Amino acid sequence: SAVISQKPSRDICQRGTSLTIQCQVDSQVTMMFWYRQQPGQSLTLIATANQGSEATYESGFVIDKFPISRPNLTFSTLTVSNMSPEDSSIYLCSAPGQGLGETQYFGPGTRLLVL
């Protein structure tokens, strides 16, 4: 398994500002993932954060809006830039557990409200 923590757990932000969310894993992992869960909706993958290379973004998500850092094998950040109320969501990071073919484990999420 993998134990994942996120900071902050929640925040209320003004439109036009940016928020950086941190994700820490208790073991070294090659890939980390960032998901968004909009109110009343399912999880949508934003990007895959690879250590040592640029993040890979899914369709509909761009680096300028959601820059990601991956400085080492246990840590990643996601920034939500130039926020608008439509960015109000829960943002989750995940990482696979140890072992071949292990499934993903999720952080507790960051609940973001943009006013």
Added chain:
Amino acid sequence: AQRVTQPEKLLSVFKGAPVELKCNYSYSGSPELFWYVQYSRQRLQLLLRHISRESIKGFTADLNKGETSFHLKKPFAQEEDSAMYYCALREYGNKLVFGAGTILRVKS
């Protein structure tokens, strides 16, 4: 594109009744499917995966490739099973594609 469909947003059953949460998928390769559960005020957690063929908390799910389904079943629902359930498909690159989720409400 790979898709996961959970047709029911809400499933309400009485305690002790059987439960079946439906999940259908479309995938061009050999699918790997999971059920995740999110209890109130808790993080998303893995319930079971099809390759394990195990029963967790009394729940089972069988992959039916002919019907492209991975329904979650439990013979006797308990109140503590009330939660949001997500069916998910693993794509290349270890990415997960989630269904819309089904809220299970078990009434006493």
